[in-house]
Amino acid sequence: MSKRSRIAKIASIIFSTTMLSSLAGMPMCGASSFDSFADDAAHFSASQTNLAAGISTSAMHVYTGKSQETAKQNKSLDIKIVDIAESVLMAGQDLHVTAVVKNNSDHNATVSNIELVAQTQNNIRSTQIYDWLDGTSYKTKLLTTNPEVNVPAGSQQRVSLTVPAANLPWGRNDTWGVHGIEAHAIAKLDSKEVDISDRSLVVTSNGQATSPMPVNVVVPLTDSVDALSQTPSLFDELTGNVPEAETQRHAEANPEANSEKNSEPDSKPNSEPADVEDRGELTQKIHDYDVDGVHFLVDPIALKSPMIRTALATKQHATADLLPMYDADYAALAHTHQYEIARNIVSSSIAAGQNAINQPGIGYAYLEGNVDQSVLDLVRTSGIPGAIVPSDALSQRNSSYYTPSAHTKLPAANSELDVLVTDSEVNAAISGKLPAPKDGKPLDLDPVDARQASLALTAIHTFQAPNLSRPILISVPRQAVESPQTLTNVQAVLHAPWLSPASFAAMQKSPLSEAKYRALPENAPNDGEFSPKDMENLNQSQALLKQFSSSWVDKKTFADFVEQHSNRLLSTNFRSHTAARSTLLAALSEDSGIFQEIHFQPLSTINMISESAAIPARITNPFISPVQVTVRLKASDSRLFAPQPVKIVIPAKSTTSVSVPVEARGSGNLRVVLSITDDAGMAVGKPMNVDVRVRATWESTGTVIAVVLVAGILVFGLVKSIRKGRRSAPVDPEEFTSKLEAAKLAEEESLKADIDLPKLD
Secondary structure (H helix, E strand, C coil), X not given: CCHHHHHHHHHHHHHHHHHHHHHHCCCCCCHHHHHHHHHHHHHHHXXXXXXXXXXXXXXXXXXXXXXXXXXXXXXXXXXXXXXXXXXXXXXXXXXXXXXXXXXXXXXXXXXXXXXXXXXXXXXXXXXXXXXXXXXXXXXXEEEEEECCEEECCCCEEEEXXXXXXXXXXXXXCCCEEEEEEEEEEEEEEXXXXXXXXXXXXXXXXXXXXXXXXXXXXXXXXXXXXXXXXHCCXXXXXXXXXXXXXXXXXXXXXXXXXXXXXXXXXCCCCCXXXXXXXXXXXXXXXXXXXXXXXXXXXXXXXXXXXXXXXXHHHHCCCCEEEECCHHHECHHHHHHCCCHHHHHHHHHHHHHXXXXXXXXXXXXCEECCCCCCHHHHHHHHHCCCCEEEEEHHHCCECCCCCCCCCCEEEEEECCEEEEEEEECHHXXXXXXXXXXXXXXXXXXXXXXXXXXXXXXXXXXXXXXXXXXXXXXXEEECCHHHCCCHHHHHHHHHHHCCCCEEECCHHHHXXXXXXXXXXXXXXXXXXXXCCCCHHHHHHHHHHHHHHHHHHHHECXXXXXXXXXXXXHHHCCEHHHHHCHHHHHHHHHCCCHHHCHHHCEEECCCCCEEECCCEEEEEEEEEECCCCCEEEEEEEEECCCCEECCCCEEEEECCCEEEEEEEEEEECCCEEEEEEEEEECCCCCECEECEEEEEEECCCXXXXXXXXXHHHHHHHHHHHHHHHHHHCCCCCCCCHHHHHHHHHHHHHHHHHHHHHCCXXXXXX
């Protein structure tokens, strides 16, 4: 027997033994041993023989040209597989593949002999799928060719490639299969030959899976980073500078509060942040994903929208639980030791669910990225029933050739926490990523490859041990929910013939996995988490805002606003958008403008001519609540001082006059500072400088001068009269008396002569 024959026989025996062991559902060897064998067998089969597949080597076609990545770098001419008609090719069906040749150059291209080739062997591991899509060459068989295609400059041409079922290089009786396909061609462009190719996957089934694996897909429904960033800032909400459309949407989301406001004109302002959108997109997601096997995790903030509440109440198939408010990052709370905040957020989330029609409860903690012991401890002590953990965050103690069941328990806070483990590779694939083995670079998958890779990975999971029921839990990454392609991938997975959609409750009640996991690290923060430094800055801002709230008449409204805007910063979605989070964090700081918004109206120079007076001023309150403030005056020296500050209540969105009593102790030109503070003296508004001309002695001095002038005139006249003496000669007394009597007699005679006077006898 030749060396090649001996090796082939040994490989065939090992392969048969492995498959028998898989069918029995019993572990045969560690994963490392199995992976090593599979690598050797795959590469040996590709390069030496294909006897195990029953296909003659003379029928094989070997293509060792450019890898897929190299081909993608050809910007002038490219070929792309854009459709595989059947996501799962059932036995007896023809293979229909559509490719597009795109010419981005300024020259016409002639593409001759477009070939469709395929792997004959079955890919039984995820690393083999990665190697194929990454461009690693394997022995393939030519399936079909397409005649010459002319592609004018700046245009594209669609090419349909069909392979009859009888010509497919794999057995019709195979329960399942994952085979790489490649569209490859040589094109002539500007007198040069260009090698173009693209790869994808064909997933096959004969539809005879005896025991389909239960599967459930977790879909988080949260606000995107863009939506969170567009939410009105704390400053805008405190001042009522919310756009009309936002106000209307907020009113719709809070009908009871809006009704009360209309019936009570003086009612308190609503303390809920304005709704960031009409929730139409989230509502549509609920309708789209409302199929068996889907479990929603909903941000309680969304429940303020009647559209969301109605959609959740009327869904027919999916189930739903709640995330923490604003989808708070449990990992960040654990790493910053914010256990009390975590408990408060959970409590408020539960309360929000009680107001919904179907009253969803708080769901399992949906963890992404690194998961460490401190996170599980926080989840356990916060009253969360369990956690959803990605498989790549855990490490098994003992290797196994099959993927374990999703349900397990992990130690947490001196007890145990119920944990459901999601398949990280499938999670990534449905969102358009294919994880790399070890420390390699993940692949970006186009829509067709993402769908096919998602199906292939679930098939591999199932048929590693087809007779051993191991429920599969898949979680859609938060950033991928908005993608229509993600929905397509989820729907394809849920309809795979080897899977059976199951409820989330069934996952929780499924038997515990026999897999044992190594202890988690104590502290393993994720990139982009809300850091201890961020928490320190937030605490400082909250302390200042708490002091500032002392001036508000409606302190609860203010406190609610601050709490909700603070919690929004803890959203897990901000991990990948730290700059947006930093902007929102700065909007709570001392530089936000909030602390300078209560202000004085401009005031001209004041002339003060008395020792006591009142400085007049007008203060504007732009906030939606009345404020009680203290107006204080401070002069640059002791010539002017205010005996006591003045307290005043300023109605919401109005301007009020105030007079500050002052006393003068001297004269001069002064600059005084009018400030707006709370009772404790903390500034709650913008101060204003006022110029004052103090002439405190002018009033008394003027009075004295007037008195002195009048007295001087009197004294002057008197003195002058005395000095000049009498101005006429003296009159003789006898002469004066005789003349006086003569005058009397003359007057009597005159009266007697008047005929009109009555006569007295």
